[in-house]
Amino acid sequence: MSLTQEENDTLTRVGPGTPAGEMLRRYWQPAALIEELPTGGAPLPIRLLGEDLVLFRDEQGYPGLLGIHCSHRGADLSYGRVEDGGLRCIYHGWLYDIAGRCLEQPGEPPGSSFHKRVRQRAYPCREAGGMILAYMGPDEPPLVPAYxxxxxxxxxxxxxxxxxxxxxxxxxxxxxxxxxxxxxxxxxxxxxxxxxxxxxxxxxxxxxxxxxxxxxxxxxxxxxxxxxxxxxxxxxxxxxxxxxxxxxxxxxxxxxxxxxxxxxxxxxxxxxxxxxxxxxxxxxxxxxxxxxxxxxxxxxxxxxxxxxxxxxxxxxxxxxxxxxxxxxxxxxxxxxxxxxxxxxxxxxxxxxxxxxxxxxxxxxxxxxxxxxxxxxxxxxxxxxxxxxxxxxxxxxxxxxxxxxxxxxxxxxxxxxxxxxxxxxxxxxxxxxxxxxxxxx
Ligand code: FES
Ligand SMILES: [Fe+2]
CATH class of the missing domain: 3.90.380.10 (Naphthalene 1,2-dioxygenase Alpha Subunit; Chain A, domain 1)
Structure with a gap:
């Protein structure tokens, strides 16, 4: 009746690409309590399903969940500045919105379109039940269940x-x-x-x-x-x-x-x-x-x-x-x-x-x-x-x-x-x- 090692691994490993990890990513999951991310508050470094991420609110109050390491050279975005429609990396100023679009790269020449080819990992968020829920799966997120x-x-x-x-x-x-x-x-x-x-x-x-x-x-x-x-x-x-x-x-x-x-x-x-x-x-x-x-x-x-x-x-x-x-x-x-x-x-x-x-x-x-x-x-x-x-x-x-x-x-x-x-x-x-x- 006990499990094999393989079965136990299948049920318990949660990182990207693991069988249970991929299954769990098909559902909305709590990323934080709302009290942890007040409007105007600091970005929050979190770890969820084995991924290091940063949760923040943009100036309009919308929550965003991005990969914590900047797409440029990997600085920690949780130390970033919330401004100009997104989260700005403190190392060289790249700016990301909650969808992961790179809006600015201050060190690139005027007129450069390089920023359009950069996409920061981003997961959709919703606020429900006093929590910020995130969807880390593929395709369109499902509905937030109306529990x-x-x-x-x-x-x-x-x-x-x-x-x-x-x-x-x-x-x-x-x-x-x-x-x-x-x-x-x-x-x-x-x-x-x-x-x-x-x-x-x-x-x-x-x-x-x-x-x-x-x-x-x-x-x-x-x-x-x-x-x-x-x-x-x-x-x-x-x-x-x-x-x-x-x-x-x-x-x-x-x-x-x-x-x-x-x-x-x-x-x-x-x-x-x-x-x-x-x-x-x-x-x-x-x-x-x-x-x-x-x-x-x-x-x-x-x-x-x-x-x-x-x-x-x-x-x-x-x-x-x-x-x-x-x-x-x-x-x-x-x-x-x-x-x-x-x-x-x-x-x-x-x-x-x-x-x-x-x-x-x-x-x-x-x-x-x-x-x-x-x-x-x-x-x-x-x-x-x-x-x-x-x-x-x-x-x-x-x-x-x-x-x-x-x-x-x-x-x-x-x-x-x-x-x-x-x-x-x-x-x-x-x-x-x-x-x-x-x-x-
Ligand atoms: S590492 Fe983030 S802007 Fe350079
Ligand atoms: Fe109990």
């Missing part, structure tokens, strides 16, 4: 991003790994009573996985307390993010794992609400402590501050209560690129297997000249009613599979999934959020 989290008003969303010292795929796989949630993330105080000793109790979870045209849907059921079932969907969405229920069904959380290169990625995290503003302070209070550079304060360098006394008394993992820290420790610990030739997949890894299968199929489709799956070009198809992010508590006697099927059907009919079973008298109610804590 709810990209289209709600800015005040209904909170974005952050977190530097991750590992390949994008293993972190993405972790999002659809149902067993790790009650284990890795266990906080004893929230689980009624003292810590089990010496090892935690069995992890009692039932789940189904299914392929969809946008990715993989995991439907899981567990038992937060006797007599109660807790059912929810967790979704992997092509090609590299997951949509996970938040503390209530008024919105959800997105973990978008964007490759910096083969061994690092940014985890863009979006929390949004459908029905009202998000209180950024409340979200921040429940979030891992980040440095100004979007790095976790608990990280590999300080062994995440793991505390053995805390492991005995408060949390399973001993690094505090934030899920972001927990997930970073687990996924970075798998190695810069997890060696999947050495793993032993278990029955609980069915969604992980399905994600890899889906990605491999997408890679082959792109390699054979086809369109990647879930690339949206038709405005009429730019909505995703079967992509449902939802959780609910049900009585033990309820048929949770049937209930969740009805939830999807309701969403596909354009109805509110929370209305399913509301008048059935069965005591179904949306997922409670007793701690007020935002789930990750």
């Amino acid at each position: 709810e989290f990209l289209t709600v008003a800015d005040e209904q969303r909170y974005n952050s991003k977190i530097f991750q010292e590992c390949n994008y795929l293993q972190a993405n796989e972790g999002n659809l790994d149902p067993v790790h949630v009650p284990f890795l993330h266990r906080i004893y105080a929230r689980h009624n009573g003292p810590p089990p000793s010496p090892a935690p109790q069995r992890v009692d979870i039932t789940f189904d996985v299914e392929m969809t045209d946008w990715g993989v849907r995991l439907t899981r059921m567990d038992h937060p307390e006797p007599g109660v079932s807790h059912a929810r969907f967790t979704n992997f969405v092509f090609p590299n993010f997951s949509a996970i229920p938040a503390g209530s069904n008024d919105g959800y959380t997105v973990n978008w794992h964007v490759p910096i290169d083969d061994e690092h990625h940014w985890k863009y995290v979006t929390v949004f609400r459908r029905d009202g503003p998000v209180d950024p302070e409340a979200v921040r209070r429940n979030r891992a402590d980040l440095t100004d550079g979007y790095r976790l304060r608990r990280n590999r360098g300080n062994r995440y501050g793991q505390d053995r006394e805390e492991m005995r008394t408060k949390t399973l993992l001993g690094i505090g209560t934030d899920f972001q820290d927990h997930d970073a420790l687990a996924t970075e610990g798998e190695g810069a690129i997890q060696d999947r030739t050495q793993e032993h997949l278990a029955s609980s890894d069915r969604a992980v297997v399905m994600i890899r299968h889906q990605l491999m199929q997408a890679i082959r489709q792109v390699q054979s000249g086809g369109e990647a799956p879930h690339v949206v070009r038709d405005p009429a198809a730019n909505h995703f009613p079967s992509l449902v992010v939802f959780g609910t508590t049900l009585p033990e006697s309820a048929d949770w599979r049937q209930h969740m099927r009805e939830v999807i059907a309701a969403s596909e009919r354009g109805e509110d999934p929370a209305s399913v079973g509301a008048d059935s008298g069965e005591g179904m109610h949306p997922m409670p959020n007793p701690s007020g804590r935002v789930w990750k």
Whole structure:
């Protein structure tokens, strides 16, 4: 069941010309948070899919993404001047617009047309969902998918991003790994009573996985307390993010794992609400402590501050209560690129297997000249009613599979999934959020 080295390389290498890299380039990817590139701000050096690039806003405020090395003799354009309709290299003054056209070459004789034959590498950008998205693939860019989290008003969303010292795929796989949630993330105080000793109790979870045209849907059921079932969907969405229920069904959380290169990625995290503003302070209070550079304060360098006394008394993992820290420790610990030739997949890894299968199929489709799956070009198809992010508590006697099927059907009919079973008298109610804590 483990992968061959070749399969692992195929799924994890992201640079130009690599199979996964070419597939990932068929989709809009976050290049930065909008807060990183204010109007009038400095150009931003970034690394994305193994390419060194500079992101900047021209004087009109339009974002542009260029290769970082000037086409003349390679100076770093992130030190350049924003002026005269583009970004001017500080070495000899060549000027580039956001499309990569070379507008001026001050050292060339008057009347020279050499500048017209020079083209700086340039990728189109769009602003959506508090992020600057870039399209690094060939041909015409597809539509920006109209996911709810990209289209709600800015005040209904909170974005952050977190530097991750590992390949994008293993972190993405972790999002659809149902067993790790009650284990890795266990906080004893929230689980009624003292810590089990010496090892935690069995992890009692039932789940189904299914392929969809946008990715993989995991439907899981567990038992937060006797007599109660807790059912929810967790979704992997092509090609590299997951949509996970938040503390209530008024919105959800997105973990978008964007490759910096083969061994690092940014985890863009979006929390949004459908029905009202998000209180950024409340979200921040429940979030891992980040440095100004979007790095976790608990990280590999300080062994995440793991505390053995805390492991005995408060949390399973001993690094505090934030899920972001927990997930970073687990996924970075798998190695810069997890060696999947050495793993032993278990029955609980069915969604992980399905994600890899889906990605491999997408890679082959792109390699054979086809369109990647879930690339949206038709405005009429730019909505995703079967992509449902939802959780609910049900009585033990309820048929949770049937209930969740009805939830999807309701969403596909354009109805509110929370209305399913509301008048059935069965005591179904949306997922409670007793701690007020935002789930990750
Ligand atoms: S290296 Fe950029 S203008 Fe010469
Ligand atoms: Fe997790």
